[in-house]
Amino acid sequence: MNADITAHPHPKNDAFLAACEAVVGATNLITGDDMARYLTDWRGRFTGHARAVVRPADTAQVAAIVLSLARLNRIREVDPVNDTLTAEAGCLLQQVQDAAAAAGRLFPLSLASEGSCTLGGNLSTNAGGTAVLRYGNARELALGLEVVIADGRIWNGLRSLRKDNTGYDLRDLFIGAEGTLGIITAAVVKLFAQPAARVTALFALDAPPQALSLLALAKQRCDAALTGFELMSDICLQLVEKHFPQLRTPFNARHPQYVLLELSDAESDAHAASLLEAVASSAIEQGLVRDAVLASSLSQSAAMWALREHISMAQAAEGKNIKHDIAVPISRIADFIDETDALLQQAFPGCRMVSFGHLGDGNLHYNVSAPLGQDDQVFLQQQAAVNLIVHDQVHKFGGSISAEHGLGALKREEIRRYKSGTEMDMMMSIKRALDPLNLMNPGKVL
Numbered sequence: 001m002n003a004d005i006t007a008h009p010h011p012k013n014d015a016f017l018a019a020c021e022a023v024v025g026a027t028n029l030i031t032g033d034d035m036a037r038y039l040t041d042w043r044g045r046f047t048g049h050a051r052a053v054v055r056p057a058d059t060a061q062v063a064a065i066v067l068s069l070a071r072l073n074r075i076r077e078v079d080p081v082n083d084t085l086t087a088e089a090g091c092l093l094q095q096v097q098d099a100a101a102a103a104g105r106l107f108p109l110s111l112a113s114e115g116s117c118t119l120g121g122n123l124s125t126n127a128g129g130t131a132v133l134r135y136g137n138a139r140e141l142a143l144g145l146e147v148v149i150a151d152g153r154i155w156n157g158l159r160s161l162r163k164d165n166t167g168y169d170l171r172d173l174f175i176g177a178e179g180t181l182g183i184i185t186a187a188v189v190k191l192f193a194q195p196a197a198r199v200t201a202l203f204a205l206d207a208p209p210q211a212l213s214l215l216a217l218a219k220q221r222c223d224a225a226l227t228g229f230e231l232m233s234d235i236c237l238q239l240v241e242k243h244f245p246q247l248r249t250p251f252n253a254r255h256p257q258y259v260l261l262e263l264s265d266a267e268s269d270a271h272a273a274s275l276l277e278a279v280a281s282s283a284i285e286q287g288l289v290r291d292a293v294l295a296s297s298l299s300q301s302a303a304m305w306a307l308r309e310h311i312s313m314a315q316a317a318e319g320k321n322i323k324h325d326i327a328v329p330i331s332r333i334a335d336f337i338d339e340t341d342a343l344l345q346q347a348f349p350g351c352r353m354v355s356f357g358h359l360g361d362g363n364l365h366y367n368v369s370a371p372l373g374q375d376d377q378v379f380l381q382q383q384a385a386v387n388l389i390v391h392d393q394v395h396k397f398g399g400s401i402s403a404e405h406g407l408g409a410l411k412r413e414e415i416r417r418y419k420s421g422t423e424m425d426m427m428m429s430i431k432r433a434l435d436p437l438n439l440m441n442p443g444k445v446l
């Protein structure tokens with residue numbers, strides 16, 4: 001989190017920075033060009049302004065200033081019997097996963113950005129990722145939080161309890177709040193048993209309705225062993241192959257849609273493999289899939305996941321497109337895609353649909369690229385009109401216009417079109433109660 005002091009001028013800016021420096025030391029007060037990496041998003045589309053970035057070392061220093069939490073990166077405790085891990089908010093997600101694995105347990109939150117995103121960011125955006133189907137979002141994985149609230153006090157809610165009905169759930173207010181209610185400095189998260197085996201398959205299919213039937217079949221056959229179910233259209237994989245030529249789809253022919261399916265099995269490799277083979281044979285018998293490849297080694301499985309995980313980067317390399325991170329009830333996804341694709345083609349003939357996502361959670365990254373030959377920048381000028389079609393459709397299908405990534409500044413106004421006045425009023429009341437001076441991430445969410 002960066003302190004946007006320029007946008008919210010402090011009457012004593014210099015004195016303020018000097019006071020920050022007194023708390024964290026000169027090397028942890030970053031100004032000028034050194035701030036560049038904190039100010040621009042990874043796609044290079046948005047750049048903020050800040051007078052300084054301050055990097056506190058502990059919760060007490062956080063309570064004194066505003067900041068980057070990179071130095072709050074300690075794993076405080078792993079309790080394998082309680083199946084919990086307590087970590088500071090600046091820990092990288094991968095660091096949390098590794099600490100759990102070192103204790104023989106699993107922290108199942110998994111995203112393509114796990115090598116760079118932080119636990120605090122994951123909780124603040126209620127991140128989802130590739131295993132929500134089995135383990136839930138970041139919200140479901142958190143038991144307790146430590147938070148610095150707007151008046152500088154520290155709330156120690158680091159409880160590692162699975163049952164606690166003692167009033168309002170304050171923890172859930174801060175999760176998904178995108179830093180607008182307080183600064184998460186540490187969290188207690190749930191751990192799980194490491195699966196004995198993980199198996200992966202890639203299926204080629206005609207269209208989303210077949211993917212939904214395959215999902216129903218896999219759930220029926222595998223129940224809790226089904227941990228991943230990702231849909232990818234062919235255009236997504238073509239972009240991956242174009243920009244990352246070392247990655248290739250394992251099929252001889254091209255197909256309209258693909259599903260990456262993962263099972264995590266508590267018994268053994270052999271048991272997992274036979275379960276996966278049974279799903280694949282039934283899917284082929286029922287005519288749900290055109291082709292299937294079952295990974296026969298860890299490296300083949302990793303190569304399949306790499307296809308999925310490189311889609312965002314391949315899109316970024318291809319150019320800018322209009323992104324939507326939407327959720328609709330799983331049962332309605334195929335109809336949503338069908339109807340919305342048609343409306344977009346009607347309004348913007350030739351536009352290219354780069355859709356992929358966590359089908360098992362009803363979550364699609366429903367992205368629209370310029371027609372071939374049209375300049376990205378020209379197409380981006382249509383963004384408001386494209387968003388209106390897509391988000392009105394999402395609303396019509398009972399969905400959400402932000403499934404995983406939050407509202408930020410970009411969707412702050414738009415959400416008013418889709419949430420009732422009552423809901424917006426309740427959100428505003430909570431914000432006013434916890435942050436009456438609007439100090440916490442001003443301009444985001446509300």
Ligand SMILES: Cc1cc2nc3c(=O)[nH]c(=O)nc-3n(C[C@H](O)[C@H](O)[C@H](O)COP(=O)(O)OP(=O)(O)OC[C@H]3O[C@@H](n4cnc5c(N)ncnc54)[C@H](O)[C@@H]3O)c2cc1C
Pocket residue numbers: 001002042069089110111112113116117118119120121122123124125126127128129130178179180182183184185312313404405441444
């Ligand atoms: C390649 C790629 C793939 C991704 N895949 C997924 C995916 O599958 N699922 C998914 O959900 N997301 C995904 N994301 C988005 C992103 O990585 C996640 O949302 C991640 O959880 C954000 O963590 P971060 O540390 O990068 O947070 P940031 O981007 O730094 O911050 C996100 C928001 O949270 C606030 N914040 C950060 N830390 C704190 C804190 N300690 N206390 C209070 N507020 C805080 C920030 O101010 C900001 O508003 C992906 C991103 C990339 C680049």
